[in-house]
Amino acid sequence: MTKIGIDPGHGGSDPGAVAASGLQEKDVTLAVGLDLRSRLQGAGLEVVMSRTGEADVSLSDRAQLFNREQVDLVVSLHVNSADTTTANYVSTFILAPGGQAEKIAHAIQPELVAATGWPDGGIREANFFILRQTDAPAVLVEMGFISNPATASLLATAATRQSLGRAIYKGLAAYLGLPPDVPVVPADIQGNWAEAAIRRVIAAGIMAGYPDGSFRPDQPATRAELAAALDRILARLK
Incomplete structure (x- = not known):
């Protein structure tokens, strides 16, 4: 590697x-x-x-x-x-x-x-x-x-x-010789208990970080954020 x-x-x-x-x-x-x-x-x-x-x-x-x-x-x-x-x-x-x-x-x-x-x-x-x-x-x-x-x-x-x-x-x-663009993994997920899961959903395009580059893994999600994530999953299932 x-x-x-x-x-x-x-x-x-x-x-x-x-x-x-x-x-x-x-x-x-x-x-x-x-x-x-x-x-x-x-x-x-x-x-x-x-x-x-x-x-x-x-x-x-x-x-x-x-x-x-x-x-x-x-x-x-x-x-x-x-x-x-x-x-x-x-x-x-x-x-x-x-x-x-x-x-x-x-x-x-x-x-x-x-x-x-x-x-x-x-x-x-x-x-x-x-x-x-x-x-x-x-x-x-x-x-x-x-x-x-x-x-x-x-x-x-x-x-x-x-x-x-x-x-x-x-x-x-x-x-x-790498892909020219990859999903950005926010630095504040490092060491979080769900880091691996967060990396997977970011890579899949289901969730993303905030504009300031953070993910805020311990912050509760709003209903709107949950709906947006579920909508992305539905789009992939279709």
């Missing part, structure tokens, strides 16, 4: 870049990372996360985790920042050209541009620690500029975060 390493940048006491609005990079990268994990798991892949919540994880620990778990590739998630408020593009970084990381980057980058409509910053090279120290091919995605007020306002929304997660998934799917 293919194993993917996802590295939501920063976290814990390290907020990363901070927008004028107060939006923190660490929150954006985690939300996109969790969304991406759900899509990859929905496609049957194993996922290793460097963090799944508010945690201080050193760069060294991140690389060591992925190497120890022998992942097949690594995607590190970040949001760019600049001294000017007008910087506005999305880009994907690799350590050097000519390897599998470049192929992965070329699969992801156009999907990001298409999903966001932001200018294409292209495939770039950088000596970033996570790119240099992981044994597996690694790319680092800079998801726009948090220093740009318009971009920051979009990055604060669940819709944009889900769009970014879907774009990165589609790039990875093209590289790995």
